[in-house]
Amino acid sequence: MPNIRRVSSTPPPLLPQHIDTPDNTQETYFDFTEENYKLVNKILSKYPANYKQSGIIPLLDLAQRQHGGWLPVAAMDKVASIVEAAPSRVYEVASFYTMFNRTKVGKYFIQLCGTTPCMICGSEDIKKTIEKHLGIKNGGTTEDGMFTLLEVECLGACANAPMIQLNDDYYECLTPKTIVELLEACKEGKPPAMGKWGSLPMNGQVSCEGPLGKTSLWEILPPKVDPERFKDGKVDPASVKAHMSY
Template sequence: MMSAARLLARRLPSAANRANAAGQLRSMGHAQSFHINTPDNTPETYFDFTEENYQYVNKVLSKYPANYKQSAIIPLLDLAQRQHGGWLPVAAMDKVASIVEAAPSRVYEVASFYTMFNRTKVGKYFIQLCGTTPCMICGSEDIKKTIEKHLGIKNGETTKDGMFTLLEVECLGACANAPMVQLNDDYYECLTPKTMVELLEACKEGKPPAMGKWGSLPMNGQVSCEGPLGKTSLWEVPEPPKVNVERFKDGAVDPASVKAHMSY
């Protein structure tokens, strides 16, 4: 029986007809809602997890009862994307579908819904520039023009050397430190045209600035999202809730027993 991916590929335009397809079909969001075959992305393209990553696959699957393997779709897609250089070919989605014993269409709908998944190739450094209101009024347009001028690309394009991809996106939740970009997994905030160029040059050298204490890096020297007066509250680290360490002494939790305890 012909796979769902192959059927889909037969019905949709090839890369050669991409321009015509773009004129005739609307896509929602920043990516096409359908698959287009390219030389490095067809249902027949080979993909499999590495031996090391299969250890992580098994660890993820162990978190769920055997009849709830589909709960692992998102973390396994993320793993596949990281292994494949930051994007998901259709063959990787098919592999995840096989592992979780789901119809390929169930995996496709997840990958096409969440913007964290890239179904077309992106650069080594994927720059997502927030253009929503707080960032816009704080200068995101200047940041976009700086990136475009310095790299010689426009929004949605990748540099010829495959190093950078630029994409303007909606709110990334760092409004207090606008304007900002998400560079792969990391947030760089409080940007100016000068610090944006410094960030790009550091990436070219393979040495992006290290993250700050709170997992993001304001590029103006401040810490986290403290205001111009510096830290004014929360002087002491709150004491975390106490956890019975004996609960996890064996290093594993049986999902089936959790389900029973929750009366599912």
């Protein structure tokens, strides 16, 4: 049977199979930048020489960030070459983990949580607001390539529902008003900076405290650990709990 490759100019997201597009074929060129090759070598240095394939996930992530948030086949092939693995081994990793985008996404990739806690707190209203404001539907990308919207499963910020993940960052406690404000800030290239705890509730909270603010745990004493515990680079698995202060 001949090898027939399907060609499309606008493939839908998250397909289980690859579909060639003009900018995504096995013949498309990809290579890491000189600066990123320093990171490639740093990543590979973490693993024994005969276990280079352990670096597939971090190398794919590096390639995706270099390529504007998505992974062409050529980037996967480059990673396969570096770790000395069959390309299929890299394809199966890239297609399994949802952190990897195998089709082009917008500059701002909006992952909207639609799981139960977010749903009952208004994620459907947030989705409708995004769709109306940007003129796209779930799975779509704006014509200017600025935004992609995708509804996903739980992102683990249930206490501050409804929320979205915008590229690497979490924006939480959203309302139709604040999601529009966030989108407009992104259009200006000025998304709000992350809060103290690495996410940003859009209702003025610092983290996930209740309406009365912080009422307990005013001081959190760090566990006492031996700063020299890993100086020789070896850890006895039988004592790992003690090393981690469990």
